[in-house]
Amino acid sequence: MIKLMLAPGIQPEMQAVLQGKYEIFDMTGYDRPSQVPGMDPAEIRAVVTKGESIFTAEMIADLPNLEIISNYGVGYDGTDAVAAKKQGVTVTHTPEVLTDETANTSLLLTLAVTRKLLTLDKLIRAGGWPTEPQELLANSIVGETVGIVGLGRIGKGVARRMEACGAEVAYTDPYKQDVPYTYYPDVLSLAKASRVLVLACMGGAPTRRMINAEVLDALGPDSFLVNAARGSIVDEPALLKALQEGRIAGAGLDVFENEPHVPDAFWNLENVVMMPHRGSATHETRGRMANLCAANLEAHFAGKPVLTPVAEMRD
Numbered sequence: 020m021i022k023l024m025l026a027p028g029i030q031p032e033m034q035a036v037l038q039g040k041y042e043i044f045d046m047t048g049y050d051r052p053s054q055v056p057g058m059d060p061a062e063i064r065a066v067v068t069k070g071e072s073i074f075t076a077e078m079i080a081d082l083p084n085l086e087i088i089s090n091y092g093v094g095y096d097g098t099d100a101v102a103a104k105k106q107g108v109t110v111t112h113t114p115e116v117l118t119d120e121t122a123n124t125s126l127l128l129t130l131a132v133t134r135k136l137l138t139l140d141k142l143i144r145a146g147g148w149p150t151e152p153q154e155l156l157a158n159s160i161v162g163e164t165v166g167i168v169g170l171g172r173i174g175k176g177v178a179r180r181m182e183a184c185g186a187e188v189a190y191t192d193p194y195k196q197d198v199p200y201t202y203y204p205d206v207l208s209l210a211k212a213s214r215v216l217v218l219a220c221m222g223g224a225p226t227r228r229m230i231n232a233e234v235l236d237a238l239g240p241d242s243f244l245v246n247a248a249r250g251s252i253v254d255e256p257a258l259l260k261a262l263q264e265g266r267i268a269g270a271g272l273d274v275f276e277n278e279p280h281v282p283d284a285f286w287n288l289e290n291v292v293m294m295p296h297r298g299s300a301t302h303e304t305r306g307r308m309a310n311l312c313a314a315n316l317e318a319h320f321a322g323k324p325v326l327t328p329v330a331e332m333r334d
């Protein structure tokens with residue numbers, strides 16, 4: 020049986036589709052593949068990672084006969100795909116099958132934070148509605164500009180949803196595209212024009228802490244930030260300060276800089292709505308992701324082209 024290693028923390032629904040097809044080793048609890056008990060690193064031919072995984076060049080080098088890394092997720096910014104390619108290892112991911120779900124998550128966070136969903140839900144649960152002095156009005160995105168950072172598959176999904184909600188859509192992206200949305204050459208000018216700034220770009224070095232204090236101040240006290248992409252894109256201490264000081268109106272966050280650790284200073288902020296990196300976390304979408312992740316492995320070991328290689332494999 021082909022020997023396969025799981026990166027730390029691979030979910031049960033993903034493991035379930037691998038059971039019985041591979042001899043599975045789990046790196047959970049260890050820093051390096053070479054530390055996994057009972058596993059001969061030289062016998063490992065496949066690794067399964069996920070969007071949150073950190074899988075470095077050193078870890079890949081620990082596995083001299085590794086052939087494929089199949090990522091359970093579309094984002095793989097923590098996996099060194101360039102080093103993998105150098106070592107002759109194929110890297111795949113699961114695009115498309117989670118686009119709608121992740122775009123829905125951005126819409127969910129946008130409406131929840133602008134319409135004060137949690138505050139109003141809490142008002143009722145606290146028995147405060149009968150004695151509410153006056154209606155707490157919220158904020159609308161109807162007729163407002165929603166700026167999208169990164170107009171890839173998920174960014175376009177967000178754009179369609181915001182349009183359907185009556186918002187004006189604008190965007191910034193390394194590539195100006197033939198789309199009916201206003202283009203801004205950089206995130207600062209987009210932030211200035213946006214009532215809600217939605218992040219839908221890749222993580223990793225190119226976008227690290229791109230959303231800093233200057234961008235947050237450009238967004239301003241009546242505007243909101245939504246991030247269901249990667250925590251690394253935002254300077255989190257700067258965001259926290261801007262929220263505490265009212266320099267932005269609020270934020271909807273599904274991802275954080277040091278997951279699963281969220282600074283407790285966020286916990287009591289009324290103007291923040293948070294999810295624990297659940298952008299794709301529905302039974303249906305995770306099922307599709309698991310099947311595609313497994314299908315890439317099957318194609319590889321059947322000697323066929325993999326279905327969804329990452330961009331670096333095509334370079």
Ligand code: 8YV
Binds near residue numbers: 092093296
């Ligand atoms: C995770 C994600 O992969 O697709 C991505 O890039 O971050 C998520 O879908 C998923 O949470 C599994 O861990």
